[in-house]
Amino acid sequence: MAHLAYDRGTITINIKVPHAKWDSRSNCYRALALYYRDIVEYLKNSGIKFQDEVLNLISCPELKCDIRLRDYQEKALYSWIKAGKLGSIVLPTGAGKTFVAIKAIAMVNAPSIIIVPTLELLNQWKSKLEEEFGVEIGVYGGGKHELRAITVATYDSAYLRAEELGNKFLLAIFDEVHHLPAPGYSAIAEFFASPYRLGLTATYEREDGLHFELQRLIGGKVFEVGINELSGKHLAEYELRIIHTELTPEEKIEYERNYKAYLSYIREKKIDLQELIMRSGRDKKAREALLARHRARTIALNSEAKLLALKRILEHHRGERIIIFTEHNSLVYRISRRFLIPFITHKTKRDERQRNLENFKKGIYNAIVTSKVLDEGIDVPEASIGVILSGSGSTREYRQRLGRILRKKDNKKAILYEIVSKRTTEVGTLKRRHMPVWKKISKRKKV
Template identity: 50%
Template structure:
């Protein structure tokens, strides 16, 4: 029996069928998805069937001279993953050093590796860490670059486009912010790659659409978990949480009530139930041919925007920043508010439109203390190393517990005597108050912080 790879599939030549392949009459051989490679090898060895393995075709291997040292909890996570056959997801709190566990896997296994990340900024971060800790140059796929090396860092977008091309190049898949891997389309990356070793990294695996349930098939289930609560005080800074309610101005309140009434009237008139994201998606579909549905959605969106961007939030922020020496990260949902705050308070902004060089300068000056505050939307939510900050102010966000946990993680770099403070500012008696409640359904955040 002979195994080869072909465009994201395993070709099995021989007379004996395996449970994983289907007969392809065009090539007169059995064919299986790339991700079945690991199980096919196990089956053939267990069955005592002799075979030739020509599946993996990695790029040239450079010498690795670095040594990765792990904290005890990181070492335990890595050992759990190895005990599971080099297969599975590590759910570790933001700022818990997940990157170093991934690098340890490369060092120990000596396997060519593809590292998936959601943003270009995270490509830069991984490339720097690989050079610093493993003393090798990583290839890059994304942002106009197409350089495949023994270790390659790629965005999910670029890997999705080129998965067929490099499906047989890597023995190890590391999916950073692995919850992205289960999105429609991106899951094909995992299906086409032959990588027999797979590591997922995230702070929380859960997705609202429940697609994370595909993890065992594509990359493995959760093999280790370490929450903020478990790591705070020893490896991460302890933290406190404070929720502050503010009122809309009379003008904002009148406009909010008018718009929300338009939305609710349509819902009641048509006997619609808005209990889940799927329910809202159905309303969006209705708006394609029902002008009243479209008007209702627009009214809802404008009402929520009033709540998220209320003037009283700006007054609260002004009071918090006045004379403060705390290093502060200010989080919003939309870029428009980022730029409004940046202009009003003369604070540097970081968004997806910020260039790499500008972002580096801003973060460097924040680290030295030249800048005491940064305002950002969602670009700093995932993975990017942010210099030591002790206070975060959330002016608006999604209903995702993951986003709240990630934002908290930006504050938890440990330093002597530091207690991080996350302040969430919410417009009272609005839809935003409900959104805020959804953010706190994750027990880790709710139970390990003090609401003041």
């Protein structure tokens, strides 16, 4: 008879099975816990009798919730069930991924762990789960190590404790699942024996291509619906307004001088940006070229004309909720000082961040300015106007920012402004982030 056991993120077995390799030190075959489900299915299909001592599930009360899903959420959950309770669901920001996951937990009705990228998300999940299930929720993160039938953990804590937690849960849910294939974090999925796995994200693809690893780690993409399909009925209708601004004569001279210095070097050496970055550590001229590119980009991102355009937008939408997004903290602070708008950056202390968001929610503040902090993982109060003063070519960043203004409220149309410096690299960046995904783009409008 075959015998299966769990040992620090691996499955040990006394006979040869798929995915297992002989471990001479332990005198048994060993496989990553990831393959527990596959091994059990192989043994059953082969008619091999076996003793299974892998899972050591936490005692679990009956898990019930009264959430009623929308039609697309029902389809998402059904698609996951049909795929064997494996795989990822892709829904836009604000489309209720959390509700789908809670319904999945109730349906499985067994110990479940939710793994999230930030402490803010951990606290949001904990509150929502307590509200829906009325049970005490365990926490792994922020210095806490509390194990319960439903536990929420950060990716960092789950990674550090994967060997310990790996056989305690029947269902593992990975929020913002695009983080999972990152070096290190993939070990969480590999060391967990959980036979049921659910990934949630608004942005499945990774620029480094590692999202293809998700098929191995938790199963493939089982359901996806985009912003355009939900706009109007379940999310607010939106309009994109692109505003092109001119650099001042002084800014233009400085921009062209620096960008020319950067281009001259990479063309002379016939290298790309990645190679330039690698050379900059050992080559003084490469470092100078890289700094010249940075100076040119900073001029384009932080131009005076952009701030004048922002001033007109703020006046035009006086009294409405506005989120302003920038690439760098320096521009955040500049906008905050100039327009007396509260800010949130990665340096903002947690209490101040929560206070600013709460005041924004209550309408005490009508606008808030941020760098990348609100792109992911924070529950942002309803806003109907978004302004992007600077950003990368990442479609993920763009989707997250657009999603921040799409929560449906009083049938009000959301507006996303993008302010771009003419005849700079920003124009190409704008095209890159729009081209793959957005079809519903309005013509340019003046404000």
